[in-house]
Amino acid sequence: MRIKLTRIAVCLWSVVSFAKVTTPQTYASEWYTIHADAGRVDYNMTTAVLAYDDYGGLDLYFDVFRSTLTSAGVCYTCDHADLASPNKHIGQPAWNPAGTYFVFQAQNTDAGCLDSEATPGSGLCNNLWAMDVLGVAATELYTVAGAGEGGLLHPHVSGDGLKVYFSERTVETPSTWRLAVCDIEFVFPPSVSGCVYHAPAQADGFYEAHGCLDDACDELVFSCICDAADNDFDDFDIATYKVSTMTYTKLTNTQNEWDEHAIVGPDGRIVWMSSKDTTVSPLRTDWWIMDSDGSNKQRLTYFNDANHPEYISAGAIAADSTWVTNNRFVGFRQAPSSNTGRISVYQIQDNPRISSRTNLKKPVRVNGQ
Helix, strand or coil: CHHHHHHHHHHHHHHHHHHHCCCCCCEEEEEEEEEEEECCEEEECCCCEEEEEEEECCCCEEEEEEECCCCCCEECCCCCHHHCCCCCCEEEEEECCCCCEEEEEEECCCCCCCHHHCCCCCCECEEEEEEECCCCCEEEEECCCCCCCCEEEEEEECCCCCEEEEEEEEECCCCEEEEEEEEEECCCCCEEEEEEEECCCCCCCEEEEEEECCCCCCEEEEEEECCCCCCHHHHCEEEEEECCCCEEEECCCCCCCCEEEEEECCCCCEEEEECCCCCCCCCCEEEEEECCCCCCCEECCCCCCCCCCCCCCCCCEEEEEEEEECCEEEEEEECCCCCCEEEEEEEEECCCCCCCCCCCCCCCCCCCC
């Protein structure tokens, strides 16, 4: 009789325990923080070097830095002679596959934009540049329209290293953006040519480049205010466009949700930020993951879920990210109303019983974070 009662008690305890535990199918746990106050990121798998932008210092403008996943940052662009005019906002770095160069945005001398409009996240009055891995020389590659009309956002280099892909503003009113794919040569001095432009959804919409599903950049990944009926960024969606067949496909198709920063991983899966199950106003986002065709969508983080141990009461904006391996990425998480945030390594775990931070052994740090 005592044995039977014990078994009943164990069963009841199990039922109660599992009822209380959140058990997501796939989960990304924050492993460790690389930089406590930084910005947009790109990791090169060949050289194991991280490039990112950071805000502050003596001039209170963004600059591009480099580090490993465990080291302190070193500035690439601070007071660089080739960037002396105007030496203001510089950011959004993206490596070529060999890790010998990175492309980036830099604020130009156009007086038509305020400095606050020319940050790396806004991109107005920004031109496209490239710099070698040693930081010796910076070369301007592409110049946008003047008089406050032009802008440039989120450059990416194709997997074969032969294309550069970015979004460009061409008209101020109404604000009109397009996707640009150009040939690029990383032989000093680097150069671009043969640019082809795309606006696969609506002609006068907003487009933000996010990378390619193939090495040759035939299938573009981007976010957009895709339809005329969409209400600004409240209805931001992720989409793809296959250039060779002119095929446009929405991967997310939701009203009153903000979907952005879709980064393609080595195995084709996409991590992106979404306000799904949170709020658009005020904006709160977490990272999600999906297959390259938009299927199998799963939430990875729970910064804005009050019922989860990862919850941040002040709110969080999961923003840009970059892949390290098939199951690990570096994520840039902002606090609301902040220009920067923390850059951390996240481990993706396909385990339905994981519902809190894992006990992964943290690496030895050199900068004490």
